[in-house]
Amino acid sequence: MIETFKRYFAITLCTAASLLVGCADDGLDRVGISGHVIYEGAPLEGAEVLFRPQHGPNSSSLTDETGRYQVDNSFGPVSGSCEVRVMKTMVPEGEQFSRNVLPAKFSRQPKIIKLEQGQNSLDLDLDTWDDKS
Numbered sequence: 208m209i210e211t212f213k214r215y216f217a218i219t220l221c222t223a224a225s226l227l228v229g230c231a232d233d234g235l236d237r238v239g240i241s242g243h244v245i246y247e248g249a250p251l252e253g254a255e256v257l258f259r260p261q262h263g264p265n266s267s268s269l270t271d272e273t274g275r276y277q278v279d280n281s282f283g284p285v286s287g288s289c290e291v292r293v294m295k296t297m298v299p300e301g302e303q304f305s306r307n308v309l310p311a312k313f314s315r316q317p318k319i320i321k322l323e324q325g326q327n328s329l330d331l332d333l334d335t336w337d338d339k340s
Contacts, residue, residue, distance in 0.1 A: 235263055239280035240327040243273065244293060246309070247334065250274025254295040254309070256331070258284040259317070286324050290317035293331060312336060 240258065244251040256276045257267045263285035268276040278284070294314040296305040307314060313333055320329060 236286050236324065237263075237280050237283045238286050238322050238324060238327055239278060239283050240322065240329060241275070241277035242329040242331060243275050244270050245274060245330070245332045245334065251293075251295065251333070254293055257292045257294070257314075258322075259290040259292070260284040260322070261288040280326070284322060286322045289320050289322050291320055291329070291331070292317045293333060309333070 244254050244256060246254075250272070251270055251274050252272045254270045254274075254276075255267050256270065257265060258278065259265050266278050266282055266284045268278045270276045292314045293309065294307045295309050297308050298305045313336060316336075318331070318336070
């Protein structure tokens with residue numbers, strides 16, 4: 208009985224330690240970012256907004272039915288220069304594999320933005336993607 212208790216205690220302790228390590232801060236200066244994606248004058252649902260910072264790991268978010276996306280600062284990109292790409296993949300009828308249904312320029316010609324510490328806001332109007340403003 209005592210051996211069983213020790214075994215369960217050790218398993219519980221290891222599980223708790225694993226959970227704590229998994230939730231630990233990674234030490235990166237991550238930021239939050241949110242906004243809306245518009246395409247052909249309407250909110251774009253189901254698109255992936257990908258953030259590729261100059262330094263640090265990538266982050267991404269899917270848009271909802273209103274075109275809104277949000278990346279929490281615990282999983283967001285790091286502050287500084289960042290490429291932004293947008294794509295929407297679907298499996299065409301009769302095919303096995305998904306493909307991007309948006310023009311390639313949204314995933315191949317990224318917008319370059321500067322992310323500040325804290326919460327950032329970025330609305331993306333894909334109809335003006337080529338504008339240099």
